[in-house]
Amino acid sequence: MSKYSKELEFAIEISKTALRITEWFKAVGFESFKKVDDTPVTLADLAAQIYIVSNLKTHFPDDQIISEEDSTYLSNQAEKLIKRSFEELNLNNSFNLKEILNYNGKQVNRKWTIDPIDGTKGFQEDLYYAVGISLMEGSDRKISVITAPKFLDKGFTTFTAEKGNGAKVSYEGKEFIPIKVSDQNSLEEATLVRSLHFDKEWVSKFAQVANIKKFVRIDSMLKFCMVATGIADLYVKPVDMDHSYTWDYAPGDLLVSEAGGIISDLNNKPVNFNEEKFICKTPGFSVDNCVLHRDIITNLEIIRFWDVN
Structure with a gap:
């Protein structure tokens, strides 16, 4: 067992569930907004972040959390739909959604980063997107997880990395296998x-x-x-x-x-x-x-x- 195996396994599981949430919104429908920097955000972004943050807060209460979204677009109607998604997916929603969405934890050395939907335009257009999670100590990246509903000709795919222990991929729920860059020299x-x-x-x-x-x-x-x-x-x-x-x-x-x-x-x-x-x-x-x-x-x-x- 490696130093960060517990955190890595946990990040893999919550990223997979976050993807269930985003895919639920893709099937049911979602509202989109344009942020002040002209980038898009959807209710699926908010719901996935709420799920990830709530779990990190529970299991790693002493860690800092750095996440992309806040509660700016969390209307009463949005809360109802997010709670409905959690209920239909049998997920806990007994917490205050706004508080969780704005939660950053303590200002400490260990920090989780969360991108609930990276590639929101791709998500909106039914193209490619991913859920991204990493753990840092200071500015040093220790683990990372990238999970996507599809990757080229593959279905559900999860990529992982742990500092000093290599990078791996799991295609369609199969065993993780090591990956490496090409040896192309031209x-x-x-x-x-x-x-x-x-x-x-x-x-x-x-x-x-x-x-x-x-x-x-x-x-x-x-x-x-x-x-x-x-x-x-x-x-x-x-x-x-x-x-x-x-x-x-x-x-x-x-x-x-x-x-x-x-x-x-x-x-x-x-x-x-x-x-x-x-x-x-x-x-x-x-x-x-x-x-x-x-x-x-x-x-x-x-x-x-x-x-x-």
């Missing part, structure tokens, strides 16, 4: 995974300079999973440096690292995490199999439009 033969709903022209320019011809687009942190499994060889991600958050990237960061890959900013400097903030000092970052990393940075230098610092 950018011209490499597959680049790109964002479906948030991309920038400079990524296309980079691909053109690097002579990359193979692309795949997918929503959510499943792009990290594409690299971690070796299905894709690199992922170049634009970011808004003022609106980038730990819950979006911590699960995928650890997964790729434990699968043998590397994540760096466009200046080949490490990315980092500080409470809820994802720290990337350039307008994007690279995720890849390590073998291609030097060539990726070299080609990014050719199209440089950002500061060197």
Whole structure:
């Protein structure tokens, strides 16, 4: 038994149940809202976060919780529908939904990050999305879980990583098996995974300079999973440096690292995490199999439009 096996097993189970909740809303219907940063949120996001937070609060009461949503859109009607979803799925709903949704726990070294639906646009359009959970000590990622209702030609899929113990995947409820990044050493033969709903022209320019011809687009942190499994060889991600958050990237960061890959900013400097903030000092970052990393940075230098610092 590893140091964090208890936390990892627990995160796997609550992520699976959170996915049951989101899929319930997909079948029944859900209301959507646009947040102040123009990103979407649905009642399914709120319900899944309520479930995850309530369980973490019960089982790890001394830990901090960093989560994406709050109670801004939790109307009386929304509460009724969320409680109905819990009742029909035989889940406890005897707590105050608003209090749980706003709960952050203590300001301590151990912190859970929660993204109840990563890829909300994909969820809205019946494409790809995932539930993402990680545990950090300070800014050091210790475990991560990414669960999705589908992954390419597979059904229900769960990815896990534990610091120092590798990355794994379970397809359709089967046994977890180790995963690792590809050994592709040619950018011209490499597959680049790109964002479906948030991309920038400079990524296309980079691909053109690097002579990359193979692309795949997918929503959510499943792009990290594409690299971690070796299905894709690199992922170049634009970011808004003022609106980038730990819950979006911590699960995928650890997964790729434990699968043998590397994540760096466009200046080949490490990315980092500080409470809820994802720290990337350039307008994007690279995720890849390590073998291609030097060539990726070299080609990014050719199209440089950002500061060197």
